[in-house]
Amino acid sequence: MRYCQRVFSALALTLGALAALPANAMDIQRVTSPGGIEAWLVESHVNPLIAMRFAFRGGASQDPVDKEGAAYFVTAMMDEGAGELTAVEFQEAQQTLAMQMDFDASRDVMLGNVRTLTENAEETFKLLRLVMTQARFDQDAMDRVRAQILAGLKFDANDPETVASLAWDKLAFNDHPYGRPIKGTMASITNIERQDLQDYVKRVFARDQLVISVVGDIDAETLGRVLDQVFGDLPEHAVLTPVADAPPPFGPTREVIAMDVPQSVAQFGHRGFPRRDDDFIAAYVLNYIIGGGGFSSRLMEEVREKRGLAYSVYSNLYPYQHGAVFVGNVATKTEAVGQSLAVIESELKRLSEQGPSADELESAKSYLTGAYALRFESSASIASQLLWIQIEELGIDYVTKRNELIDAVTLDDIKRVAKRLIEADRLITTIVGRPVETKSKAAPG
Amino acid sequence: MVMWMRDQPYAARRFGLRFLYIFMGFAFMTAAVAIEHVEAAEEVSEFTLKNGLHVVVIPDRRAPVVTQMVWYKVGAADEPPGSSGIAHFLEHLMFKGTEEIPPGQFSKIIARNGGDDNAFTNHDVTAYFQRVAKDRLPTVMRMEADRMANLRLTPEDVATERDVILEERRSRVDNDPGSILQEQMMAALYSNHPYGVPIIGWEHEIRELNREDALAFYKRFYAPNNAILIVAGDVDAEEVKALAESTFGKIPRNASLNGRKRPSEPEHGAPVRVTLEDARAGRTTVQRYYTSPSYASADPGEAEALDLLMRVVATGSVSRIYKRLVVEQKKAASAGGWFSDSGLDSGRLGFYAISADGVTAEETDAAIKTVIEEIRADGVTQEELDRARKSYIAEFVYTQDSQSRMARHYGWKLAMGMSIEDVDAWPDRLRKVTVQDIKAAAQKYLVDKNSVAGFLLPTPEFTSSVGDAPAPVRAQMPAAGKS
Numbered sequence: 001m002r003y004c005q006r007v008f009s010a011l012a013l014t015l016g017a018l019a020a021l022p023a024n025a026m027d028i029q030r031v032t033s034p035g036g037i038e039a040w041l042v043e044s045h046v047n048p049l050i051a052m053r054f055a056f057r058g059g060a061s062q063d064p065v066d067k068e069g070a071a072y073f074v075t076a077m078m079d080e081g082a083g084e085l086t087a088v089e090f091q092e093a094q095q096t097l098a099m100q101m102d103f104d105a106s107r108d109v110m111l112g113n114v115r116t117l118t119e120n121a122e123e124t125f126k127l128l129r130l131v132m133t134q135a136r137f138d139q140d141a142m143d144r145v146r147a148q149i150l151a152g153l154k155f156d157a158n159d160p161e162t163v164a165s166l167a168w169d170k171l172a173f174n175d176h177p178y179g180r181p182i183k184g185t186m187a188s189i190t191n192i193e194r195q196d197l198q199d200y201v202k203r204v205f206a207r208d209q210l211v212i213s214v215v216g217d218i219d220a221e222t223l224g225r226v227l228d229q230v231f232g233d234l235p236e237h238a239v240l241t242p243v244a245d246a247p248p249p250f251g252p253t254r255e256v257i258a259m260d261v262p263q264s265v266a267q268f269g270h271r272g273f274p275r276r277d278d279d280f281i282a283a284y285v286l287n288y289i290i291g292g293g294g295f296s297s298r299l300m301e302e303v304r305e306k307r308g309l310a311y312s313v314y315s316n317l318y319p320y321q322h323g324a325v326f327v328g329n330v331a332t333k334t335e336a337v338g339q340s341l342a343v344i345e346s347e348l349k350r351l352s353e354q355g356p357s358a359d360e361l362e363s364a365k366s367y368l369t370g371a372y373a374l375r376f377e378s379s380a381s382i383a384s385q386l387l388w389i390q391i392e393e394l395g396i397d398y399v400t401k402r403n404e405l406i407d408a409v410t411l412d413d414i415k416r417v418a419k420r421l422i423e424a425d426r427l428i429t430t431i432v433g434r435p436v437e438t439k440s441k442a443a444p445g
Numbered sequence: 446m447v448m449w450m451r452d453q454p455y456a457a458r459r460f461g462l463r464f465l466y467i468f469m470g471f472a473f474m475t476a477a478v479a480i481e482h483v484e485a486a487e488e489v490s491e492f493t494l495k496n497g498l499h500v501v502v503i504p505d506r507r508a509p510v511v512t513q514m515v516w517y518k519v520g521a522a523d524e525p526p527g528s529s530g531i532a533h534f535l536e537h538l539m540f541k542g543t544e545e546i547p548p549g550q551f552s553k554i555i556a557r558n559g560g561d562d563n564a565f566t567n568h569d570v571t572a573y574f575q576r577v578a579k580d581r582l583p584t585v586m587r588m589e590a591d592r593m594a595n596l597r598l599t600p601e602d603v604a605t606e607r608d609v610i611l612e613e614r615r616s617r618v619d620n621d622p623g624s625i626l627q628e629q630m631m632a633a634l635y636s637n638h639p640y641g642v643p644i645i646g647w648e649h650e651i652r653e654l655n656r657e658d659a660l661a662f663y664k665r666f667y668a669p670n671n672a673i674l675i676v677a678g679d680v681d682a683e684e685v686k687a688l689a690e691s692t693f694g695k696i697p698r699n700a701s702l703n704g705r706k707r708p709s710e711p712e713h714g715a716p717v718r719v720t721l722e723d724a725r726a727g728r729t730t731v732q733r734y735y736t737s738p739s740y741a742s743a744d745p746g747e748a749e750a751l752d753l754l755m756r757v758v759a760t761g762s763v764s765r766i767y768k769r770l771v772v773e774q775k776k777a778a779s780a781g782g783w784f785s786d787s788g789l790d791s792g793r794l795g796f797y798a799i800s801a802d803g804v805t806a807e808e809t810d811a812a813i814k815t816v817i818e819e820i821r822a823d824g825v826t827q828e829e830l831d832r833a834r835k836s837y838i839a840e841f842v843y844t845q846d847s848q849s850r851m852a853r854h855y856g857w858k859l860a861m862g863m864s865i866e867d868v869d870a871w872p873d874r875l876r877k878v879t880v881q882d883i884k885a886a887a888q889k890y891l892v893d894k895n896s897v898a899g900f901l902l903p904t905p906e907f908t909s910s911v912g913d914a915p916a917p918v919r920a921q922m923p924a925a926g927k928s
Binding site for chain 1: 506507508509510540549552553556557558559560561576577578581604605606607608609610611612613615616619620621622724725726727728761762763768771772775778779799801802832833835836839840842843845846847848849
């Protein structure tokens, strides 16, 4: 659950095909509304509910300079009144309908998530239309939400993991939009005005940047009407600020941020591979072996199971559109954080030089292909998978191809990719804790 | 709207579950029950093996996947005095191995079978679960049954895992002043009952836990006649029964199991206030806890009334407390609350508010108390009750969409002594609650004497004004490992 915003971009990768998947879960229809809006639909009438997920390409990287957090601010305002309904009226209507709606801003996309009971679908989609086209951004609601975001930033400023992560982004991406905090800063959030939120919506909420997936108790024809009703009045084209590709982030850099905490938190990593890289799938399998596979991963084995140095240690690949990274995290009592990092570095070095074993590769493939079906447990999780396949432009048949791609990774591939991906002596590392003690222990091990 | 809720952390074994379980009451409230108008849903069925293992099967045919959960009716509140944390420690050690499973291989075998597994410990229950493709159910059931009786622990494994748990405690509690305060508030709310002792344990006692403590606890409480097996997913009851008989069925019952006897909580003589000043507090935050019954300990209908009381008064942005403190009076940046309803012996009503800039903890606390007084005096309106109830009951449909949430829901309630019929009749019992019931529940339980208030205060040097974030001290250092 950590990295909740970032984890989304990795989600689609965990999809796969297994012959056993039932027809109703896998029959993906491409629905085009009379007005030309496309969505992927999986019909399922077992439960009387509909899950809809949608995204606009753009996300937090579209925040204007000095207005960092604008996209995030917009997401928090989506249930604060629309059309004739004030915030309180809107929220009461939402409660009456048991309509679940939330929005989230990630770096590259703005995400919407709606669930409704079939019996309330018509009213729910009416409300959603209001949100998409007539969000009010009333001053008093803005003041409330601003105060909440500022309070959140205060808490974040004292959360070692968040501080380590923000500092890492800054070191890795510097002045690139990815170096800026998605939730903004105390100063930028204080600066954001109503016009900024309205401008953001006007620029980003457009049909040419929209992808949609729907799962549940609705047929294609009805969905077509809903799509036009909810999204039909959005402008056809977004006005996005071009985002440059970031230079590949590399160290060696180590930054220590002083905080009086008994346990230090460190984030480490460097450039990863973009989604379109030919080696991406192999790198994904490799990351499972490094630190993505829980108790089956090297880092967990070496840091936690053998040495008891940490409760959590893990790594991930984040193939952001304009700058892919490979990032890991560990939390260790302050006096031993240097030892944890030394173990991690030496394990990364070993993997880069020798690659994983044949057994590790087989275990990873066996998990990754076998666990695919678990991603399709609920309507909401299926909708989420289908959304990310669209965002990452992997094709409607990706679900049936994905496990073959994983299975095709050979030991030679993964050894070559380990060499190519991992540069253990060029890590960017941020440590939040007590610098003096960390410093003395952080020498090469 | 941006909302926070803070409550006692729930000790899950792996970091990935941290936020799923962070709010006990919340996790329970959002769980599902069977809804009458879902025609396609098959019946939940149950049976008991000869050795006393209670088995529940929840069919869900949408994907070829199953969730297996084993719930032991033992938790942190059953620990011997002085051994706090042993229930959770044992939960970690259950992954170490048996005669059949080599040390450290349990989760790896599950993973090689394409499955996810984990476990969690609470004051009253300890649960282990796996999610796998349905054809792997025999494998995971054999493994789960095996470790019910055949756990093997080496002294080295125990020593290393104790270090891991100390790190877990640092992550969950020591690194977070909000958690430190909650731990103290719970200790004040339960001065005699073991709910006042943290699930993860007090640090000085964790340090003393050893292999013998863990094995003694295991032998005393881990037995088929003290457990519930839940299998949800693409299976039928006959299939589960045959599998369970050939695996768990071989384990003898524990004849000396003699229930759970815990010291009870006396009437409190005075309200308590706990104040923590901490540089890391971030913002002034006020919480109030009140002891109440839980679903398991309440008189008929009372827990349902408390449940709906807290939905109206404290859940979300349409709640009374949010409207009064955040929208109208602007005394708080955020405010809310919860009913922690899942305990065996007792429940808890909780409220929180994050003070607006320039508002003191005293003022925020007074504002919370005013809302509580208002409810005690006037109750809630029929409209508020109807709206909250409608949405609450509707949420069950969303939960029914997920087999693992269904497994968790039934497991919890059955482990607390309810029957499947009780669980399924819950929406009907909620429908019977009246505004009078809610007012009566508020008057009975929102009583100052039963309360603990917790103030979390940033220390002066960190109470900077808006736009002036505390700047952490930074130091650039040469990278290690660079030659």
